[in-house]
Amino acid sequence: MSDTRQVMKIKQQSKPTGKRAIRETNERLIMAAAEQEFAQSGFKGTTTEAIARRAGVPKANLHYYFSTKEALYHRIMEDVCEHWLAAAKPFDETDDPKTALCGYITAKMDQARNRPFGSRVWAMEMIRGAPVIDDYLHSALKPWFIERTAKLNGWIKAGKMSPVDPQTLFFMIWATTQHYADFDHQISVLNDDSPLSDEQFTRAKDQVCKIILNGVGLKLLSAP
Amino acid sequence: MSDTRQVMKIKQQSKPTGKRAIRETNERLIMAAAEQEFAQSGFKGTTTEAIARRAGVPKANLHYYFSTKEALYHRIMEDVCEHWLAAAKPFDETDDPKTALCGYITAKMDQARNRPFGSRVWAMEMIRGAPVIDDYLHSALKPWFIERTAKLNGWIKAGKMSPVDPQTLFFMIWATTQHYADFDHQISVLNDDSPLSDEQFTRAKDQVCKIILNGVGLKLLSAP
DNA sequence: GTCTATAACCGGATAGAC
DNA sequence: GTCTATCCGGTTATAGAC
Structure with a gap:
């Protein structure tokens, strides 16, 4: 089952020797499972x-590596957050809004x-009101957001794209890209009860880029 | 607190007399709270x-009206689903894609x-893989979806809008509109720690309509 | 229909041997 | 570092008086 692939992958890696290595391996193992x-299940x-x-x-070992369930959850949220922000790179490596937006959407x-x-x-943590990673939202996401929306405003002032609200644009991109992870089951049901194939997913990426880019006045020339 | 408004509203309505009325009132009361x-909390x-x-x-009364926690949850999901589909009306009352899409987005x-x-x-139920309302997805959402995407394809063939993938378009609309409910806390943090005002929300609606409509080749003329 | 008390069960965390 | 047995607090659901 795909559920256990991540765990198996970690287990199959070279046996750790020092206690340090054992800890690291087991922590990653437990975090992937968690x-x-x-x-x-929330x-x-x-x-x-x-x-x-x-x-x-054994359950006792889990508590040996992570004192409480919440501590484990917190570590995972941090890890997810880092991963989250790392996806922003494509957005920062150019001054062409078309390349930036399409690259960012694709990465997401x-x-x-x-x-x-x-x-x-992440979605469930937000739905709950972010009781655990609220600090992170303020310390990491917010500054990131201010920078990126400022960049978009610069492009708008320079006439490189339509005068849309950068906040709304980001929310649309986040919502849409994450929808493909969070609502995967709903999408499967509406796709004749089968998950999107790689081809279908690639097409979805193209379509999202196309609609967004056209939406902000950046004509995309690729085939329909 | 806004948390209790719904409950208070139900309580303040005219006192029910018959047992039937008592049951209905209490069920609605419990469902709103639930x-x-x-x-x-999931x-x-x-x-x-x-x-x-x-x-x-008292807790025992809850179990008098709803045999189990899952039965109560199920009733709520049904209710949410009905509400959900009811929002589709604006989409069906015209043959102009611009009016239909903008009306639907606004309603959502x-x-x-x-x-x-x-x-x-709803979001958390989908994230879990819809263990409770999977039947409903097949019996109600899927037919609805097939009809509506067919309508969009008709408009596309008639040259009324750009040849975008209707499935992707619906996912974008659902994801974006629901994002404003599900990620409300995240949005607040990025809005200087305050929920969107009515003015900001109205502007967000306009922006979403504008980006989507432009995205599918339907020029919107309203002010930026 | 309402409510107090409780049965039956489950889950997080730990003790302590290996 | 690993693991079995266990404690303790909390949760669903019901019994049974009013």
């Missing part, structure tokens, strides 16, 4: 026993495809 | 005691604003 469980709904079972360790879509559990945990 | 609790994370407390009834945005808890419960 990310899936939290994504599936914070409260996830049992440490289920996480331990998926990770293939790929992330939703490749790490859907992280996206879902 | 919708908030489920949205805040299915497993919500305790029947918390629901009862918010509804202002208003729904996100006015019933955010329902949107969040």
